Amino acid sequence: MKRIAVLFFVALNGAVAVAADWPQFLGPSRNGVAAPSEPALPDSFQTEPKVIWTQSVGEGHSGPVVAEGHVVLAHRQGSEVLIQAWSPEGNDLWKTRIPTSYRDGFGMDNGPRAVPTVSNGRVFYQGADGTIAAFDLMSGKVLWMVDTATSQKSPQGFFGRACAPLVTDGKVIVTTGGTSAVTAFDEQSGEVVWSSGEDEASYASPVMLSDSVMLAWLRNRLTTLRVSDGKVLATEDWRPEIDASVSAATPIRTDAGWFISAEYDLGCSLWEVSAEGTMKRLWQEDGLLNAHYATPVHKAGYVYGFDGRQERGMTLRCLSLQDKKLKWESPEVPGGTILLIGDKLLVLTEGGELWIVKASPEKFDQLASVQILRSGHRSHAAYSDGVYYARDGQTLVAVRVVGR
Numbered sequence: 091m092k093r094i095a096v097l098f099f100v101a102l103n104g105a106v107a108v109a110a111d112w113p114q115f116l117g118p119s120r121n122g123v124a125a126p127s128e129p130a131l132p133d134s135f136q137t138e139p140k141v142i143w144t145q146s147v148g149e150g151h152s153g154p155v156v157a158e159g160h161v162v163l164a165h166r167q168g169s170e171v172l173i174q175a176w177s178p179e180g181n182d183l184w185k186t187r188i189p190t191s192y193r194d195g196f197g198m199d200n201g202p203r204a205v206p207t208v209s210n211g212r213v214f215y216q217g218a219d220g221t222i223a224a225f226d227l228m229s230g231k232v233l234w235m236v237d238t239a240t241s242q243k244s245p246q247g248f249f250g251r252a253c254a255p256l257v258t259d260g261k262v263i264v265t266t267g268g269t270s271a272v273t274a275f276d277e278q279s280g281e282v283v284w285s286s287g288e289d290e291a292s293y294a295s296p297v298m299l300s301d302s303v304m305l306a307w308l309r310n311r312l313t314t315l316r317v318s319d320g321k322v323l324a325t326e327d328w329r330p331e332i333d334a335s336v337s338a339a340t341p342i343r344t345d346a347g348w349f350i351s352a353e354y355d356l357g358c359s360l361w362e363v364s365a366e367g368t369m370k371r372l373w374q375e376d377g378l379l380n381a382h383y384a385t386p387v388h389k390a391g392y393v394y395g396f397d398g399r400q401e402r403g404m405t406l407r408c409l410s411l412q413d414k415k416l417k418w419e420s421p422e423v424p425g426g427t428i429l430l431i432g433d434k435l436l437v438l439t440e441g442g443e444l445w446i447v448k449a450s451p452e453k454f455d456q457l458a459s460v461q462i463l464r465s466g467h468r469s470h471a472a473y474s475d476g477v478y479y480a481r482d483g484q485t486l487v488a489v490r491v492v493g494r
Contacts, residue, residue: 110475113157115205115254117429117473120297121342122387124431129476129492131434131446138460139444142477143180145486148172150201151252151467154481156474157208160227163486164215166190166201171217173206173225178477180488184230192219192250199483203252204295205470207262210277214262218250222264222275234280241282243268247291248336254295256304259317263304267291271308274320286320287313292329293338293383300365307341307350314367323367330354339381339395344388346411347372351381353399360411378416379409383468387430389449392417394435400425400468406437408451417451427470436473436491438480441465444489462487 116122148167155162160175160183171190175183194200204216212233213225220239225232238244244251244266256263261274261283271287290309299305299314303323306313314323328350329337335354342349344360351358357376363369379386379397382404386395391411397419398404406420406428426439430449434457437445442463448455463482471480476493479486 111157112472112474113155113208115295115470116340116385122385122429124429124473128431130432131492133457135458138458139489139491141462141487142490143488145176145180146484147481147486148201149199149483151199151469152202153205153470154472154479154486155206155208156472156479158227161479162206162208162213163481164202164206171202173213173215173230175230178475186225186230186232188221188223190217190219192217194249195246196249198249203250205254207255207257209257214255214257216251216253216255216264220244220251222262224280236275236280238266238273242266242273242285245290251291252293253291256296258298261317263296265291265296265306265308271313272306272315272320284320286315287322289313293336294340297341299363299367303365303367305341305363307337312369314369324369326369326371330356338383340385342386342388344393344411345391349386349388349393351379351386351395353380353382373414375414378414379407382425384425384427387428389430392451394428394449396426396428410451418454420454425468427468429471429473431473436478438471440468442482444478462489
């Protein structure tokens, strides 16, 4: 009877599907943290987390999203990018193909890099070739498509375009570079609403500071912009000194300020950034937690993230923001990505292992380690209703971590 009452209350409030959704890069709040409504992970596991279904997929480092009963992934097969949807049970729902001729200049993976965004019944996608497109979530129908390599003169950069679209205020906002640093497209039509800023695009995705102001870590500087018209509110030079560098970790809000991290001798820093867009650097340290590509997560004054260059090996670290002290680090691995579920970390290493680690400064406390994928991949995962969705270059897996 309690269960029936709870379901009835939730249904009345229209929150059944939304509470467990992971509709964009880094989750509901774009910070790698699961919604509070997600079931807590146990302190110990009588049975290991297990793969409940798999799907064959093509190239790409674009991770999955979960929204309104759809698991959506962009991946590449031959000369086409597939935007594909499955049910949470692994059943095929739809598949839409769009052509691409992108070739990576460094001989890396040729698939899409950016995680799609689902908002208002639509899927918004940016391809490595500069294509921005909108699809109907229920059918996969193409609603509009823009070639920013042509219209915005968006350059390929080191590894193609990789901005996860930020959807807000009826706009689809991406860092394009080229004609301008940041471009906002009308959510309904794909028409350019505004184009703003003078900088190249980086590999970090933009985030919201408030309802009306956003923060973009671009190639050369941090920039805050007004969402309504794209007005640049403030800029601060902030990038590694060497030209052959990539800043890819997205800034995250902490209880002490905005935490920003990169490799290539830049290190991590803490910034005071107001809701109005003003910025002030509080401190910067190299060698504490240098994030090569994976965005760290924050909990109760501590930041958890991977430190080090992928080709040299990385360690998962816990950093205290109060005194800038390292509390612990894991054994060395090639690299990985990280999500926060309650008081646990879900970590996917580049070796294809899923770790469950306590988000505590006391010690590196690994509760589980399960091989779920092949090695050599670095896409970000999604988490919804106790299931972890992740991929490598050949397979998408759904792993039941908690629950049924």
